[in-house]
Amino acid sequence: MIKKHFLLILLVPVLCFSQAGGGAYTFNPDNIPCISKEAKAQIKIELQKSINDLIQKGKLSQKKSAAAAQKFSWPVKTKDNADFTDVWAISNYVDHNKNFPDKVEDYNCGSRTYDTNSGYNHQGTDMYTWPFTWYQFENNIAEVIAAAPGTIIHKHDGEFDMSCDFNNNQWNAIYIKHSDGSIAWYGHLKKGSLTSKNKGDVVTEGEFLGVVGSSGNSTGPHLHFEVYDKNNNLIDPFKGECSSNISLWKEQPNYYEPHINAIFTHNVAPSFNQSCPEIEVTNITDQFLPNSKIFTASYYKDQLSGTTANYKLIRPNGSVFSRWNFDFSDTYTSSYWYWEWNNLANLGIWTFESSYQGQTVRKKFKIVSVLGIENHELNKITIAPNPFESSLKLIGFDLNKDNYKMSIFNNLGQEVFSATTFSDELDLQFLSKGMYILKITDKKNNRYKSFTLLKR
Numbered sequence: 263m264i265k266k267h268f269l270l271i272l273l274v275p276v277l278c279f280s281q282a283g284g285g286a287y288t289f290n291p292d293n294i295p296c297i298s299k300e301a302k303a304q305i306k307i308e309l310q311k312s313i314n315d316l317i318q319k320g321k322l323s324q325k326k327s328a329a330a331a332q333k334f335s336w337p338v339k340t341k342d343n344a345d346f347t348d349v350w351a352i353s354n355y356v357d358h359n360k361n362f363p364d365k366v367e368d369y370n371c372g373s374r375t376y377d378t379n380s381g382y383n384h385q386g387t388d389m390y391t392w393p394f395t396w397y398q399f400e401n402n403i404a405e406v407i408a409a410a411p412g413t414i415i416h417k418h419d420g421e422f423d424m425s426c427d428f429n430n431n432q433w434n435a436i437y438i439k440h441s442d443g444s445i446a447w448y449g450h451l452k453k454g455s456l457t458s459k460n461k462g463d464v465v466t467e468g469e470f471l472g473v474v475g476s477s478g479n480s481t482g483p484h485l486h487f488e489v490y491d492k493n494n495n496l497i498d499p500f501k502g503e504c505s506s507n508i509s510l511w512k513e514q515p516n517y518y519e520p521h522i523n524a525i526f527t528h529n530v531a532p533s534f535n536q537s538c539p540e541i542e543v544t545n546i547t548d549q550f551l552p553n554s555k556i557f558t559a560s561y562y563k564d565q566l567s568g569t570t571a572n573y574k575l576i577r578p579n580g581s582v583f584s585r586w587n588f589d590f591s592d593t594y595t596s597s598y599w600y601w602e603w604n605n606l607a608n609l610g611i612w613t614f615e616s617s618y619q620g621q622t623v624r625k626k627f628k629i630v631s632v633l634g635i636e637n638h639e640l641n642k643i644t645i646a647p648n649p650f651e652s653s654l655k656l657i658g659f660d661l662n663k664d665n666y667k668m669s670i671f672n673n674l675g676q677e678v679f680s681a682t683t684f685s686d687e688l689d690l691q692f693l694s695k696g697m698y699i700l701k702i703t704d705k706k707n708n709r710y711k712s713f714t715l716l717k718r
């Protein structure tokens with residue numbers, strides 16, 4: 263259900279050998295509600311039960327708090343050492359207009375929110391992962407962290423987490439009560455990723471709660487962050503002309519936060535045409551042969567009309583190979599733009615530099631005479647015997663196996679086996695007869711090699 267708009271732009275001839283592609287990426291274009299009224303009513307009942315239970319056990323105070331309003335830090339964080347500068351963009355804020363349908367008003371009196379025919383006015387802030395939303399999901403790159411210290415009053419896990427459309431599934435979620443009595447909901451989390459802490463346990467601000475997923479009613483990985491005050495009234499943490507005059511954020515982000523979320527070099531043009539929930543093959547790589555195809559790509563959130571992005575390609579000796587600009591004529595919540603090269607010949611470490619709205623991000627890549635050992639390694643692998651009966655041997659594979667992952671899929675595309683470390687001989691007695699695909703992925707460069715297997 264994620265739609266993409268593609269634009270192809272040919273640049274002026276000043277930049278010979280390069281062309282641009284890219285466009286907007288729209289999350290939840292059909293405005294699927296994050297949670298049904300019935301599910302929400304059920305959650306509220308469970309939360310009240312949980313609170314009563316914790317009061318009885320002495321883990322929560324019965325008194326209504328007189329503490330000052332709890333302030334929040336941002337609840338989504340990039341996993342440490344991940345190759346992204348940021349991982350989220352906002353698709354929807356709280357809808358302050360109680361009428362429906364199509365009567366919407368976010369905190370800034372804009373329309374970055376939605377309602378539905380059935381009378382659902384969006385009640386939280388949706389932060390979706392961008393770019394490579396399912397790749398981030400698969401690799402636990404976008405973490406949900408506690409926006410404020412508090413007590414876990416409820417936790418729900420075990421639900422399917424790769425939803426793409428409207429359904430009646432429940433979501434995986436954590437609910438935290440703060441010292442001022444307010445409660446924050448963190449919804450749509452990845453199955454099995456939730457903190458091992460339980461109901462009644464205390465969390466600190468910034469503590470890991472889970473991974474952004476797509477459990478429940480959802481069209482793709484995003485966090486739904488929803489807040490209630492001590493009297494159980496929904497509140498919008500954003501201060502604005504159409505909301506309250508108090509911001510609950512320690513540092514409220516701007517309505518638009520133009521930002522580079524990532525820059526990468528690829529050996530195949532980036533594309534977001536895959537169908538949900540297929541994990542994107544990123545084709546990110548940082549080693550290329552001289553004069554081979556190289557795609558330099560930048561991934562933006564809140565690209566603003568009338569602004570300009572600047573780029574530079576710098577040779578190994580530090581001299582500028584190319585410098586160019588790109589004017590944005592549209593405002594997009596998320597977008598990507600890439601250029602293709604086939605004339606980079608100097609061996610050594612190059613730098614791709616991307617600047618936007620005061621932010622500069624650099625990505626190093628290598629032009630080498632022989633491709634790196636990891637890539638080379640995948641090419642060497644063969645399997646035997648095929649067809650096989652009970653076990654399969656991997657031949658020509660002798661490097662650090664921790665850098666590789668393997669998976670076997672049946673002919674319906676379902677994963678039936680996966681291992682992050684493995685031996686040269688695979689015992690596959692448990693598989694029934696038939697055709698399978700074995701996929702070996704280089705975790706570092708995200709390259710893979712696949713084999714068709716036949717079990718007799």
Ligand SMILES: [Zn+2]
Pocket residue numbers: 296354384386387388485486487
């Ligand atoms: Zn939502």
